[in-house]
Amino acid sequence: MNILIVEDEPEIAQLIQLSLEKEGFSCSICRDGFNALQVVQQQQPDLIVLDLMLPGLDGLEVCARIRQKPGAKDPYILMLTAKGEEIDRVIGLSTGADDYFVKPFSPRELVARVRALLRRSLRQGGQDRVYRTGHFTVDIEQRTASMQYNSSTPETLELTTLEFNLLSTFVSYPGRVWNRTQLIDKLWGSDFFGDERVVDTHVARLRKKVEPDPANPTFIKTVVGVGYKFEDPVI
Numbered sequence: 082m083n084i085l086i087v088e089d090e091p092e093i094a095q096l097i098q099l100s101l102e103k104e105g106f107s108c109s110i111c112r113d114g115f116n117a118l119q120v121v122q123q124q125q126p127d128l129i130v131l132d133l134m135l136p137g138l139d140g141l142e143v144c145a146r147i148r149q150k151p152g153a154k155d156p157y158i159l160m161l162t163a164k165g166e167e168i169d170r171v172i173g174l175s176t177g178a179d180d181y182f183v184k185p186f187s188p189r190e191l192v193a194r195v196r197a198l199l200r201r202s203l204r205q206g207g208q209d210r211v212y213r214t215g216h217f218t219v220d221i222e223q224r225t226a227s228m229q230y231n232s233s234t235p236e237t238l239e240l241t242t243l244e245f246n247l248l249s250t251f252v253s254y255p256g257r258v259w260n261r262t263q264l265i266d267k268l269w270g271s272d273f274f275g276d277e278r279v280v281d282t283h284v285a286r287l288r289k290k291v292e293p294d295p296a297n298p299t300f301i302k303t304v305v306g307v308g309y310k311f312e313d314p315v316i
Contacts, residue, residue, distance in 0.1 A: 082106050082107070082127045082128065082199055083106075083107045083108075083109075083124060083125075083126045083127050083128075084101055084106050084107065084108045084109075084126055084127065084128045084129070084130060084195065085108075085109055085110075085111065085117065085120060085121065085124065085126040085128075085129045085130070085156075086098055086101075086108055086109070086110045086111070086129075086130045087110075087111045087112075087113075087114070087117040087129060087130065087131045087132055087135065087140070087143065088110065088111075088112070088130070088132045088161065089112050089113060089132065089134075089135055089136055090132075093132075093184070094110045094112075095110075096188060097130055097188075097191065098110060100188035100189075100191060100192055101191075101192060101195065104192050104196075106195070109124065109126075112136075113135055113136045113137045113138065114135045114136075114137050114138025114139060114140070114142065114143040115137050115138050117129075117131070117135075117138075117143055118138075118143060118146060118147070121147055121156070125154045125156075126154070126156050127154065127156055127157070127199060128156055128157040128158070128159065128195060128198060128199060129147070129156050129157070129158045129159070130159050130161065130191075130195070131143060131144060131158055131159065131160050131161065131178070132160075132161045133160055133161060133162045133163065134163060140160055140161075144158055144160065144177050144178050145177065147177070148177035148241060155241050155242050157179045157180075157198040157199065157242065157243075158177065158178045158179050158180075159178070159179065159180050159181070159182060159194060159195065159198060160178040160180070160181040160182070161181070161182050161183075161184060161186075162181055162182070162183050162184065163183075163184050177241055177286065179198055179241075179242075179243050180194060180197075180198060180269075180273075180274075180275060180279070181275060181279070182194060182274075182275075190274065193274070194274060197269055197270055197273060197274075198269075200270060210222070210253075212249065212252045212253050214252055214255055214313035214314060215313045215314040216228055216229055216230055216300070216313050217229075217248070217252055217291075217300075217313060218235070219245075219248060219249050219252045219253075221249060224245060225237065226238045226240060226245060226248055226249075228291055230293065238290055238291065239290070240287075240290065241286075243268065243283055244283065244286060244287045244290065246267075246268050247264070247268060247283055247284070247287055248287060248291065250264065250267050250268065251300075251301060251309075251310075251311035252311060252313075254311070255311050255312065255313055255314075256310060256311070256312065257310060257311070258304050258307055258308060258309070258310045259308045259309050259310065260307055260308035261277040261278075261280045261281075261308055262277065263308070264280050264308070264309070265277060265280060284301060284309055287301065288301055299312075300312060300313050
């Protein structure tokens with residue numbers, strides 16, 4: 082697994098690199114956001130450890146640009162923040178980070194976070210299922226999803242890895258009510274560290290891609306005081 086570390090502080094970048102390479106990962110380092118975007122296109126990393134505060138182009142903008150133009154791989158992104166308060170900013174802007182981590186950090190915990198993210202890909206292997214509802218078709222093996230609305234031609238959905246996993250979860254259990262804890266366990270597993278509100282961020286991003294009116298969801302409904310449920314007749 083190839084990991085790109087985008088961190089302008091040499092000591093922190095080296096600590097992350099040594100911690101991950103000790104566990105068998107292959108790592109490279111970028112010091113600024115513009116260079117990171119070039120390396121992402123060239124190397125197609127599996128995961129990016131991305132600092133929020135970078136010279137030239139900050140981590141939020143780097144993350145947003147990667148999600149707007151994914152390459153052959155759609156990498157997981159672990160965002161590093163210097164203060165806990167910045168987490169609210171990261172979540173609120175919904176830029177597409179899969180997880181976040183506050184400095185200073187334990188190298189052991191960082192490795193655990195990275196492994197938890199990469200394990201999502203491994204858990205998808207060996208599945209051969211296609212889920213169909215009235216408007217959606219999700220192929221787990223091919224990792225493709227399409228949507229057909231009002232008898233139109235099916236539209237292929239451009240989803241991040243986490244958005245695909247989230248939609249797959251919803252479509253595979255239409256009508257089921259999911260709370261945040263259940264969705265975290267389904268998507269991140271027992272190794273999740275962080276704020277449960279990250280679920281709301283990813284639900285909001287998914288709604289923007291699948292809902293005719295994201296402000297008034299047709300498919301991914303909020304169950305007040307509980308969580309979310311997916312509503313669409315099963316074919």
